Amino acid sequence: MDVGATLVVSGDGRYFSKDAVQIIIKMSAANGVRRVWVGQNGLLSTPAVSAVIRERVGADGSKATGAFILTASHNPGGPNEDFGIKYNMENGGPAPEALTDKIFENTKTIKEYLIADELREVDISKIGVTNFSGPDGPFDVEVFDSASDYVKLMRSIFDFELIRKLLSSPKFTFCYDALHGVAGAYANRIFVEELGAQQSSLLNCTPKEDFGGGHPDPNLTYAKELVERMGLGKSNSGVEPPEFGAAADGDADR
Template identity: 90%
Template sequence: MPLHQRKLEIIIKMSAANGVRRVWVGQNGLLSTPAVSAVIRERVGVDGSKATGAFILTASHNPGGPHEDFGIKYNMENGGPAPEAITDEMFENTKTITEYLIAEDLPNVDISAIGVTSIGGPEGQFDVEVFDSASDYVKLMKSIFDFELIRKLLSSPKFTFCYDALHGVAGAYANRIFVEELGAQESSLLNCIPKEDFGGGHPDPNLTYAKELVARMGLGKSNSEVDPPEFGAAADGDADRNMILGKSFFVTPSDSVAIIAANAVDAIPYFSSGLKGVARSMPTSAALDVVAKHLNLKFFEVPTGWKFFGNLMDAGLCSICGEESFGTGSDHIREKDGIWAVLAWLSILAYKNKENLGGDKLVTVEDIVRKHWATYGRHYYTRYDYENVDAGAAKDLMAYLVKMQSSLNEINIIVKGARSDVSNVVNADEFEYKDPVDGSVSKHQGIRFLFEDGSRLVFRLSGTGSEGATIRLYIEQYEKDPSKTGRDSQEALAPLVEVALKLSKMQEFTGRSAPTVIT
């Protein structure tokens, strides 16, 4: 029996022993993180009940399986991740708990069969309802997007499509949505059989780990595709992250959310009456800021973590949001949503091409991105991940940067010593956020160096893996001159990269001469 199903049995039996009356389980134990959020918010059980929360078993975008990461997340009744007050209370309880209840004699439930199983549990009747993992989610997506227009795009002889689930749970939805509902060819799906160890791969949808898709889209070093598809996308293990690609063209997540926001009202029926506001995580590039200013939208910069977006959405302040870590979403649920992002891009492409779907040349992903840069400017952007760094060394590096921030003059001496062609740092701080909804304050959210020309350097520690520490370095160069927005990204960013490495003493602190992953 797969690992996740064995763990589900434990949760079911503990629920029965603790007085829970009904548990919902996706068929075969498969539900994407965004689908879980949708189920909590939208679904009504056969007895008329509504969900009050959910456990999600996932390795997310890390290597998974019995010998790798296996995470447990808890989502609240609004469909979003549990807030810090709840998770802190859970943690405190783990320090004092001395026993737990579990109905070990409860018979196992066949979670491959849709239906309700009623069992006489220790606290009375206990029901386990197994439901179709995709039906609720597909229904929600069809209420947001114009599926008929997208179907016309996918049936155009000039449009080709490729989707890579990286052997994550998105595979359970890909055939249903892209093939059955939208008419894509089954051959356009890659790695769409969910596997608990993700086929031995790393289900992180980026240029480093999605090698097969990258090669097929004409971006790999050993590309064998004679004519790459017009559009490609990938998902992570639990299907909440996404990567968008055009033919031989990569769309940064920061650009992706900005372009979706800029086109949403025209291209996506759900937003036809307008956007309430937009938001991004602090490390994400300021591309969305420029769109918000241009369209006169409410704008929010929040710490990393989807719960901050959820607060804004629950208060009716935000419609579209995104993170540079390949997470994009909207207020249809309270999680980032990888398939939603793919459908949003297909909607934009379908809208831009609706008068010319039978023509010789379609508006492409690259066309849309370059036009966006010409209108709003380009935020050249990259992220350097230094994974499994010694935790002590990582903390020392961050402490060094905090101490340095007390003197802008000292910072700029180092900056100009590294590259004279980089503008001055005009502000340096540790990002702190006061939630406009509940007034909570989040401190120490990342170290920022803000440059006079709108460029930025950001340093953060991340704890998403199971070993050591990960230092994330975000490098952003803003260019407003339309004649310079077509430069090679590495060339445009090279001066700031040099400054960042010298300013932080990255090699001296970590011993690393190069990052583990460059995005």
Template identity: 50%
Template sequence: MIRTVATTPFTDQKPGTSGLRKKVPVFQQPHYVENFIQSIFDVLPAFKGRTLILGGDGRYYNREVIGKVIAMAAANGVGKVMVGKGGILSTPAASHLIRKYKAFGGIILSASHNPGGPKGDFGIKYNAENGGPAPEKITDAIYARSRKIGEYKIAEIAPVDLDRTGTVEVGAMVVEVVDPVCDYADLMESLFDFTALRRLFEKGFRMRFDAMHAVTGPYAKEIFENRLGAAEGSCRNFHPLPDFGGHHPDPNLVHAKHLYDEMMGPDAPDFGAASDGDGDRNLIIGKGIFVTPSDSLALLAANARVAPAYMTGLAGIARSMPTSAAADRVAHKLGVGLYETPTGWKFFGNLLDAGLVTICGEESAGAGSSHVREKDGLWAVLLWLSILAARGESVKDIVEKHWAEFGRNYYSRHDYEEIKTEQATRLMEGLRARLPSLAGTQVRGLIIQSADDFTYHDPVDGSLSEQQGLRILFQDGSRLVLRLSGTGTSGATLRIYIERYEPDPARHGLETQDALAELIAAADDLAGIARHTGRNQPSVIT
């Protein structure tokens, strides 16, 4: 039986760069989930009788929301729901299933790298028919609908057993519980030379992968240990837990410090990596060296031909605007286009669909290619392993040779988390007002060449995205970028991106924060960070 339930709108259901993210208790409010899901169905055209992909990262409240989505899909005329066993489905795996099975889209339940648990974060994201995050025209329509919604439809159904693969009928709709790993692992095997990677491990190559008790655990176990023959125990924390073991599933040097310490130790493995809550981010650490996400993107692009899927070359490279310009130099040498987009993977979708780019990445530990329409943590790890197998060199040697050829982009991101929204707004508005007058002035002995508020003109559909980050460019090629993040759930997160280009190999061995010290001080002088926020240091430095 289908019920139509009267409801009233919530005013806070505006999706951010990666869907709607709030604290779990917010989603647990009566009608909150249902309102948002109904708003999605209400604005999507022509999905009746078609397939919906559904899954999440296993965080707290995942199973309950999956039950609600299945019941509402049945009531709204969806033909089939494909859901990952146990409610598990990584974000890149969901993107692949949407594309492989020609679904009208997918609903992914995740707050990515944010912490989980009863008081932690939760998220709902709609991915479109191309497998990528819904474009702004859809998310704006969902938000507009959520502000007017007066009722939702839900079917009264028996609970679907998510722990058994197979097909069941739910009224006129079919629910198929699928192995969440198999299709994705097969895709990876089609992209990379698994025979060559098996030989790498047969020679005694050692790796450590930390799944952070998040979604990639089962995927990593199957791919690295079962299919490639990495030693048992190479994958750690591979059981997804609703609270991620009480840890923050963000693969950076703060939340994965134990991995960093191991890789810097005397008996370090040859290669270390980690992924985040929903499997779309990556952390790469070699023996004795951390590889920044910006450098990793450049290195992946420069060496991609070692993998069968990319042997014919790249169509182009795309990076988010705050990401360092290291990839730009690779694109120039390869003679391919370089596209600079706003933060948010959805902006890469048009470029990928149009065949303009093959590899994309962003400084927040995301990298991916045209195989799906999401960033993909395990894909990045596999491409790194392919490079190591082909070149027969250490991560450290490969990185240092890259710097010697292209120059080094010293780069860091300083995050000021959970500051008061009004403080962050005053800071940004104050600096934005000063931008037109900054060109030609000096700060800390650095001459400002230009300053602007980044506007993106999409070369495919002509759309315009304004106020995507404040940029201050210096005459020596250094750069500061300031923006407010859309991935948090409380207060505001101010991100400061600091970049300095150093072409001289003799100066490539500096400690990053030392190399950037003048620029870090300049950022505070220009924006008044301490004055506006009361913070004398960032919450996280990556």
């Protein structure tokens, strides 16, 4: 990592993510990184991380060099479940296999590492900048709103007003299930606040470290509540199902 770099660190909110954020912050400070950007509560979807790398500009004109994404994708989370790390490059895309292979090979020979244990932990629940004096000079950690950059990008791609008209039509109903993954951090902001949808259209949109004890894989087996709501389950409530249903995996990249 280049000295003076800006890194993004966040993920899908699974168990151990908050601990990992603090560890990566301290290791970044010890290795000459200039600043670390963290999504509020350590939450950023994988697509949102790409948007932050490409679009976000710091107050001093800084741009992100890359990002650590704390996720194991659609695999379950919890003390006895899965944890993983992805690395995205300066272009916002995932690191190529040639690079990740080199990183893996290096892990076999590591004999020591640098970490600034003396740094106090950063409160990642509060938006703001925390300034430190690192081993190589000033070191900052900025906690920012997880959704703003992503919403801005979505507005540039999709016609929000046209979608709002669709969602306001009594002839159209939908249901979105975040499976307690990081997509929940965006669902209320985009569907309810930006597009005027009803809160009742959202399922499991509170991110949880163990995904509510479920498996955040958006298929007919694990998205059980959505399947039932769409009238595809074994039980039949007699209620007219929504016109459209969708779900996201843990890190919301599908």
